[in-house]
Amino acid sequence: MKKTLLFNRSSFEKQLDMNDYIEAVSYAHQLHAEGNIIETNLIHADAPNGEYHIKSGGIIGEKSYYGLKANGGFFNNQNRYNLPNILGIIYLSDAENAYPLAIFESSLISKMRTAAATAVAARYLQPKDPIHLGIIGYGNQAEAQIEALLCVCDVKSIKISGRNQQKLIEFAKKIKDELFIPVNTSSLENTCKNSNIIITCTPSTKPFVNHEWIQPGTFIGAIGADSPGKNELDPKIIQNSKIIGDIKNQIIKVGESQHAIKNNLILPKDIYGELGELITGKIKGRTNDKEIFVYDSTGTAIQDIACAAFIYKKLKNEPNIAGIDFFG
Known part of the structure; x- marks a missing residue:
């Protein structure tokens, strides 16, 4: 039966x-x-x-x-x-x-597929070694993102930032106890300025990552914005980066890209491409050490x-x- x-x-x-x-x-x-x-x-x-x-x-x-x-x-x-x-x-x-x-x-x-998609993007877009990973957030998704990125990147150190100091300290201790690489808490600005892979995974509706903190060659996984109004990145970061989306017609409506479009900083046609186009070679991944990439993740069925x-x-x-x- x-x-x-x-x-x-x-x-x-x-x-x-x-x-x-x-x-x-x-x-x-x-x-x-x-x-x-x-x-x-x-x-x-x-x-x-x-x-x-x-x-x-x-x-x-x-x-x-x-x-x-x-x-x-x-x-x-x-x-x-x-x-x-x-x-x-x-x-x-x-x-x-x-x-x-x-x-x-x-x-x-x-949780797992969201983190896995970031890892797939990082395969093609990560900067050259050494990789210093910055995580903004301390929930289940932050932990999954670390696990996924360690599958595809040789991470040398991890900095973690967040608003709730107690939760931040507890999360950092948990990660430190599981790994054999340096794990430290830090301010948002210091984490961003000293990381060449940055992952934002919060439910924020106000941008907290300043475009002036992003160094040339950085890969950003923008995970939190997956519905109207959610926002983690200064829209100028989107304007000054190559944007890879999971699904283009979603990221322009509910991803980080929605805010740059609303502020007339970019047009939908300025989105560089989609994750599948990287995988199939329809578009190129990283071509030099200075390019800044944002993987705009909204999740898809x-x-x-x-x-x-x-x-x-x-x-x-x-x-x-x-x-x-x-x-x-």
Whole structure:
């Protein structure tokens, strides 16, 4: 009897590592650049205590899949209800006949695929060694970004910045205990001026990275801006950099690029390219030591679906995975 499988977090958390997510995300964006996807869409809705994102899309390959992710971002959840701040599910279907193959807890996949996409971009855009990594933020995504970048970059040191000094110190200690490279806390300005890879992963709606702090040759992963109004970077950074987006028609609406466009600093046509175009060689990556690149990350369903499909194919025959026959 055919069933829709139900994957809670513990059923796949230990079964994949970051390199698996990097492989799945790279494959998704390669298919995107080749035109082998089912149309992507994004719906954003504000709620009284948070926001919802619904992202849909599919991939067309040897086996084709379509699905959606419905996530709620409620950033007082932890304090108010002892719940994760981001909650949701991913729905995966067989794109040959629409059969619902599986439903997944979404936050782990979201965290890992977001970081994996930054790593894919860094493969092509990272500056020359030595790599000094600056992280602005101290949440789950900050930790995942470090893990992903260590898969593709030879990082010599890490500086971490954030507003809450206690959380910052605790996070830096946790990272320091896990790694064998120098890890220190620092001011925003010092972190930016002394890092040639900078990752911003906060829910900020006001820019906090000054364009004067960015050194020639820097790669910036702008992760936090993924909905209208979110903003981490001075728009002048976008104006003075080469911009690579995950999906161009998303970053001009909800990514860091939205603010540079609204301020008439750039036009949509000034976006250098998309992640899939780097992977397939349609555009060049870094060509000199002085170029500043920004990877404008907004997240896309093709990343979620490719990762969900990877998990489904690997674990679908495991006896401990529950299932339900919706049509019985």
